[in-house]
Amino acid sequence: MAADKVDPIHQFHINKLIPIEIGGYDLSFTNSALFMVATVAVASAFLYLSTSSRSLVPSRLQSVSEMAYEFVGNMLRDAAGTQGMKFFPLVFSLFMFVLVANLLGLFPYFFTVTSHIIVTFGLAALVIGTVVVYGFMKHGLGFLKLFVPHGVPVYLLPLVVLIEVISFVSRPVSLSVRLFANMLAGHITLKVFSGFVVSLSALGTLGIAGSVLPLAMAVALTALELLVAFLQAYVFAVLTCMYLNDALHPGH
Amino acid sequence: MFVTSAFAQESAPAVEGGHTGTEGDTHSGTGVPAEAHGVFPPFDPATFPSQLLWLAITFGLFYLFLKKVVMPRVGGIIDVRNDRITQDLDHAARLKGEADAAVAAYEQELAEAKTKANAIGQQANDAAKAEAEAARKKVEAALDQKLGEAEARISAIKANAMKEVGTIAEDTASAIVEALVGGKASKAEIAAAVKSVAR
Numbered sequence: 001m002a003a004d005k006v007d008p009i010h011q012f013h014i015n016k017l018i019p020i021e022i023g024g025y026d027l028s029f030t031n032s033a034l035f036m037v038a039t040v041a042v043a044s045a046f047l048y049l050s051t052s053s054r055s056l057v058p059s060r061l062q063s064v065s066e067m068a069y070e071f072v073g074n075m076l077r078d079a080a081g082t083q084g085m086k087f088f089p090l091v092f093s094l095f096m097f098v099l100v101a102n103l104l105g106l107f108p109y110f111f112t113v114t115s116h117i118i119v120t121f122g123l124a125a126l127v128i129g130t131v132v133v134y135g136f137m138k139h140g141l142g143f144l145k146l147f148v149p150h151g152v153p154v155y156l157l158p159l160v161v162l163i164e165v166i167s168f169v170s171r172p173v174s175l176s177v178r179l180f181a182n183m184l185a186g187h188i189t190l191k192v193f194s195g196f197v198v199s200l201s202a203l204g205t206l207g208i209a210g211s212v213l214p215l216a217m218a219v220a221l222t223a224l225e226l227l228v229a230f231l232q233a234y235v236f237a238v239l240t241c242m243y244l245n246d247a248l249h250p251g252h
Numbered sequence: 253m254f255v256t257s258a259f260a261q262e263s264a265p266a267v268e269g270g271h272t273g274t275e276g277d278t279h280s281g282t283g284v285p286a287e288a289h290g291v292f293p294p295f296d297p298a299t300f301p302s303q304l305l306w307l308a309i310t311f312g313l314f315y316l317f318l319k320k321v322v323m324p325r326v327g328g329i330i331d332v333r334n335d336r337i338t339q340d341l342d343h344a345a346r347l348k349g350e351a352d353a354a355v356a357a358y359e360q361e362l363a364e365a366k367t368k369a370n371a372i373g374q375q376a377n378d379a380a381k382a383e384a385e386a387a388r389k390k391v392e393a394a395l396d397q398k399l400g401e402a403e404a405r406i407s408a409i410k411a412n413a414m415k416e417v418g419t420i421a422e423d424t425a426s427a428i429v430e431a432l433v434g435g436k437a438s439k440a441e442i443a444a445a446v447k448s449v450a451r
Contacts, residue, residue, distance in 0.1 A: 012292075012293040012294055014293060014296070014299040014302075014303070020302075025301040025302075026299075026301060026302055027301055027302050027305050028302050029302075030299070030302055030303070032299070032302075032303050032306065033302065033303070033306035036306050036307055036310040036311070037306075037310055039310070040310045040311070040313060040314040040317075043314065044314060044317050044318075044322070047318070047322040047326070048317075048321065048322060051325050051329060054325070054329050056336060058329075062329075065322075066329065066330060069323070069326045069330070070330065089315060089318055089319035089323055090315065092323065093311070093314050093315045093318045093319075096314075096318070097314055115294060116293075116294045116303060117294050117295065118294075118299070118300045118303045119303055119307055122303075122304050122307045122308070122311075123307075123311070126311075
């Protein structure tokens with residue numbers, strides 16, 4: 001039983017809360033779905049309520065919302081220019097969703113939505129799907145110029161095009177794996193060190209004294225995870241902006 | 253991160269049909285997650301359809317909510333603020349221009365007033381000088397006149413006195429002659445005698 005208690009993988013288990021099965025697919029409302037709903041509810045409520053007074057001189061909460069809005073807006077404008085602003089709602093909701101999901105996951109006993117590869121892959125696929133669909137809609141076959149950089153000698157072109165294609169195809173993978181792996185590893189590490197505290201405390205006085213070290217580590221890691229939670233949301237949003245820039249300006 | 257025991261269910265094998273060697277019971281209810289369940293949860297494909305569906309639902313709603321409600325609102329707040337700041341800056345610039353103009357006008361007026369004051373002072377000075385000069389001349393003239401009058405009077409008195417001196421001398425001489433000689437000398441003789449002596 002003790003081994004189960006400190007099992008660092010336990011926290012990633014998916015549990016059905018409301019079983020739903022349609023057409024042979026398990027579409028149950030799970031703890032993951034619950035925390036997706038919670039993420040959306042928390043983020044929406046915060047953004048909605050903090051700006052409800054529409055003050056000219058913002059309150060603290062309102063300025064947090066405004067800062068997030070302008071932060072993402074400037075990020076997108078820097079990466080993709082003013083034309084990219086049509087994707088502002090997408091990038092802003094991606095940023096807020098990932099950020100709030102990461103932050104909620106830091107609470108003990110809470111499920112971390114972004115620690116599941118399928119969720120991060122779904123978001124990454126949305127980004128790359130948007131890039132591909134918009135790129136072909138706007139530039140037609142000219143979008144394929146993305147894979148043909150300027151000023152490359154003809155005899156190198158096949159190799160360069162191959163590399164560009166591989167790099168493009170690996171984008172959704174790297175985008176999703178980066179976020180997923182960061183959240184997964186962080187939470188496992190946190191759980192392992194917290195588990196040490198419990199295990200050591202069970203060993204008596206000496207163990208309790210010794211458990212101070214992993215406890216300090218767990219506290220430090222929590223701070224680090226807070227940083228990572230923000231940083232990964234930022235990285236996800238920045239890369240989204242850069243990929244969207246490719247859809248807008250495929251010719252580099 | 254812990255999951256309460258009530259929720260500890262195995263969802264993975266429900267659809268996929270136990271390809272991972274699970275107990276087959278979806279409700280273990282023991283609070284112990286199945287260690288025998290070999291798939292690392294984030295890589296368990298059985299959970300993918302559900303997670304993708306709920307991600308699509310929740311993220312889709314979130315996207316719509318942000319796009320339709322939150323972003324126009326926040327963007328509006330920021331635009332209104334920027335407009336207001338621009339407006340206030342314009343207003344401040346206009347007020348500053350007005351203040352500068354007022355200062356310039358004030359300085360010009362001040363300069364004009366100074367010139368005017370100088371002119372008035374000069375004028376007053378000149379007028380006072382002229383008046384003083386005129387007064388002085390008048391006084392001088394009056395004095396001159398008085399002096400002349402006085403001189404004339406003095407000379408008249410002098411002449412009168414001289415004349416009277418002659419008469420007194422004649423009277424005295426006639427009295428002396430009368431006393432010494434005892435007879436009366438004629439007036440004409442005495443006058444002639446006096447005149448000759450007085451010469």
